[in-house]
Amino acid sequence: MSHNQPQNKERILIKGAYLMTQDNKLGNFVGDVLVADGRIVEVGRDLSDDRARVVEGTGNAVLPGFIDTHRHNWQGALRNLGPAWTYEEYRSNVQIGLGQHFEPRDVHVGNLAADLMSLDSGVTTVRDESHISNSPEHSDAAIAAHWESGIRAVFDHGWPSTEAEQWQFGSNRTHPADIRRIRNEVLSDDSARVTLNAMLRGPELSTPDVSAQDIRLARELGLRISMHVGLGEWGADQQAIRQLAETGLLASDMTFIHCCTSTDEELRMLAAHGATASVAGALEVFMPGLGQPATNRLLAAGVRPSLSVDTETIVSGDMFGVMRATLAYQQLILAGAAGPMDRIADLPTFDAADLLSFATIEGARAAGIDNRTGSLTAGKEADLIMIRLDHANLLPATNVAATIVAGGHAGNVDMVVVAGDVLKENGVLKAADTVFDEAAASRDRLFHAAGLPLPA
């Protein structure tokens, strides 16, 4: 299959950077990274290579690209609409109000807009939770955008946004059968830059029988599974993780998103079965109705979580904001202002260095691609970012992890490499600049189709 995609794999030697490898054997040190044929060839000190283009890294930090383990990319043209929306407002405005009017071209440009802002802010892998499967063409359009943008994408095929209310909260419809076609004809290669997973509703958003059928389908197709659980009071009542454990369906191929109101016992079940978790720390503190980030409770259960953006309609799509918001909620716990599920005395804490590992290697583990990406390790695919530390907002840089987490933003991301393709360099994203004009036109068309006024 041929794809319209970046193909500028260079031989690059990054010299003298502060390497935050996220590889436990290597740790952090000032050194060099050699990239060739799309892979990391060597990570060490005083490397030389006659054929490589040398990139001066002195004074900069180099780390594996950020991995966002849960974003609804199709909403990229609707970004920043409702920072003060409640969960119900988000559902009625976006999933129910606008989602049913999406045409494939809207999915395409939304996904492209989401991918490009992700790359610009140092996200090299996104797990696209695509609950916009209104037709096969919608899914194909989403996947095409990932090939075009150059990002590494795990495409999690979900349910439609047409008849949205029939597809959630007790739905008796089984997962759309089109996932078989996508698996067999579109995304059959698990070593490609774009791969397939299944975004399932599970027992919390469908029925136990439907959930079991969907899980069996995903496993028959050899697909990992993501599932939204622990959503507000509904999630606390349903206890989806416990249901899965009791029916023998809970396994290490599952990533549980949010877990805000999952019980501590459920989180221990998740850990015992080797499953993984995705904390959307910014979205969860911004949007009333879901519950609070479960980061510290997950750590107490023995799970190092990954991090995710969720919906750009409410929060910024960069991982700097996600890391800061996730930390902000921990600090509220420490200040005695925790939500009802957090008890300070029992909870382990995390720091800036932990957050960087959640946003990189733990994301790769959650997406099941840690053999390919997530750390600066020889043999892995070359997904890395360089962050300038000599910008006014970061100087004087002291502890580098703290500097990046407390002060970093997309403008500090100087270089972005995915699978050896240089997609941003010298602070400039290499991308078609008409995408955002098309995104604005898509937004206008969608609001018109839904009979809604553009928010003033």
Ligand SMILES: [Zn+2]
């Ligand atoms: Zn979500």
